[in-house]
Amino acid sequence: MNFARAYAVSAAALIAAGVWLSPQTAQAQTLVWEDNFNGPSIDGEKWIYDVGDGCQIGLCGWGNNELQYYTSRPENARIENGSLVIEARRENFGSRGFTSARLKTEGRMHFKYGTLEARIKVPDLRNGLWPAYWMLGTTGNWPARGEIDLLEMGSAAAIAANMTNRRVGAAVHWDYQGSQADFGQDFNSGSDLNGGFHTYRLTWDPQFVRVSIDGQQFFEFAISNIEGASLHEFHAPYFLLLNLAVGGSYTGIPSADGITAPLPGRMEIDYIRLYQNPGSSLYTGANPPSGKFGVFTERNDMNARLNYNGDANLYLWNNLTPIAASPFEGSQLMAYRANAGAWYGLGVATDYKNMSRFAPGKLKFHMRTTTPSIFKIGISTSFGDSWIDFVNGGQQYGLVRDGQWHEVSIPFSAFHDLDLHAVKQMFMLVSDPPGSNVEVFIDNVYYQDL
Structure with missing residues (x-):
């Protein structure tokens, strides 16, 4: 969920390096992991929380000047009517004036390659809410661990264009010869996306990372030129994250006074499903040792x-x-x-x-x-x-x-x-x-x- 959009490696440079290639078909076959959020509570065998304002790990504002304090309270994350609800609230808690939640599958589910599908509804984002559905690599330090953003909304550019609830962004971030590299593409909807659920799909194979909304692909990044473009990060396992941030650099809103979005604001996830082909990797931490x-x-x-x-x-x-x-x-x-x-x-x-x-x-x-x-x-x-x-x-x-x-x-x-x-x-x-x-x-x- 890094806010950076200044492309350290430009699209032209990627084409010259043979990174941006023509589409190919990639289709996963077998359902290997899912969460339909039908239980009475969030499944601790699948999800864990990030808690705090980031200062405890040396990233105050979670590296993006975010304004919220993440908690593990049911007020901020819970199962409700068959969906995972992540709720941002305006309240003083810890060191911050807002609360929300950030969940991840780290240590519970990691995967390399596959088709990942989620059905998600975002709240009214105008202005200052920042929902994210994304992935981080399991090894190394950012950006060398890699990052794949599948859904981000509420950007400063979208706010300026009066597209806050209509523009969805996807992006990748990685290390290119010792520097941060970024590539992102946006989808502009003809109508607001916060009125109902939409299906977001990642298709990831050894050649491409692709993202679509409701069956319409809007993001593609070729990853087959591993050595030439330093793309090792996209051929290693990742885990999932879901969160609803408040303010921060991505939104261009650095203070509580600028948050005008209706609060509480709810991000809802109906399901997440992972499909894989033979040869893809999956880690679920099954059969832990004892004694x-x-x-x-x-x-x-x-x-x-x-x-x-x-x-x-x-x-x-x-x-x-x-x-x-x-x-x-x-x-x-x-x-x-x-x-x-x-x-x-x-x-x-x-x-x-x-x-x-x-x-x-x-x-x-x-x-x-x-x-x-x-x-x-x-x-x-x-x-x-x-x-x-x-x-x-x-x-x-x-x-x-x-x-x-x-x-x-x-x-x-x-x-x-x-x-x-x-x-x-x-x-x-x-x-x-x-x-x-x-x-x-x-x-x-x-x-x-x-």
């Missing part, structure tokens, strides 16, 4: 474990030098020296892992150190990074700083903003610059469900 899950351990009593020759990597972020030491168990351990005066940190990164069955359990590991300095142990999920502070003299969760091995056991409930359905880094260690050199030793890291 004991090995993150960094060689014990043979684990029910499952990470594979460091396949789906996991240990990254040393800064100021950590490996040192020789005896492990707690097995033959491998994390043993490092950090110099005084510089921050240090490491992380175990994976593809998305559904670890939801461990919610009532604990993160366990063995550690030995003598440092009196503060450090943090963390987990990264769809909500961002969540940390536990280890302050000398405070809660140690079993750690004794005497240079001997001690088991550390942290209940997952002690972490804040933790989405165990969508774990991206299963173990992290970080510290601000210590006052003296530090040696840390970590081994036998695992999740236990009870």
Whole structure:
């Protein structure tokens, strides 16, 4: 839902690079995922909320100067008469004067290639409401993760042209040689689109990204020239997002005084359905592990474990030098020296892992150190990074700083903003610059469900 429309790579440049090609037929065959919103409440196995004003992840206004505070309250998102309702309201909440909701399938459904169809009704947008139905890539940092916008309305250009409720935009955003690249096309309806439901369809295959409304295609972007136009982002999995923003750069309305749209305003989604051909990819986080899950351990009593020759990597972020030491168990351990005066940190990164069955359990590991300095142990999920502070003299969760091995056991409930359905880094260690050199030793890291 990035507001940028200044095309960093122009249409002419895309044609010259062989990116903008003639239409081809792409048709998915099999229904592989759907939500008809017929249940009593929003399905937590399919959707999760972004909450707040974005400042908590360093993107105040969600990167677009938006005016709302997203919540997970039923006042802002609920199932009603067989539809998902996302409602924007004028009310003081948190740090903002408006509330709304933003839902996503991150960690619950990701896909690469297919036909995605949704039936959506937008509210009266005049002026300042900004509904969006869009997708983000699952890896990398924006714009290198890629973005595909399937429905955006309420733009400043549409407002200026008196087309606020008639103009629908679709766009893609990606990284081109280290810079942001954007391409967008609009559909201008002959009548207002907020009066009823309309069907929005994405057709995505190795050659094209196409978007249509009510069967009329209005957006096409060719993606087959992967190397020439740096289009790798469009050949990797994405997850879905739905939200109704208030104000912001896209609308050209930076303050609450400029919001004239009738509020509350309701965006309604009747259904979303994904069809795919053989060879397309789909992730739903099915069959999550339980019992004991090995993150960094060689014990043979684990029910499952990470594979460091396949789906996991240990990254040393800064100021950590490996040192020789005896492990707690097995033959491998994390043993490092950090110099005084510089921050240090490491992380175990994976593809998305559904670890939801461990919610009532604990993160366990063995550690030995003598440092009196503060450090943090963390987990990264769809909500961002969540940390536990280890302050000398405070809660140690079993750690004794005497240079001997001690088991550390942290209940997952002690972490804040933790989405165990969508774990991206299963173990992290970080510290601000210590006052003296530090040696840390970590081994036998695992999740236990009870």
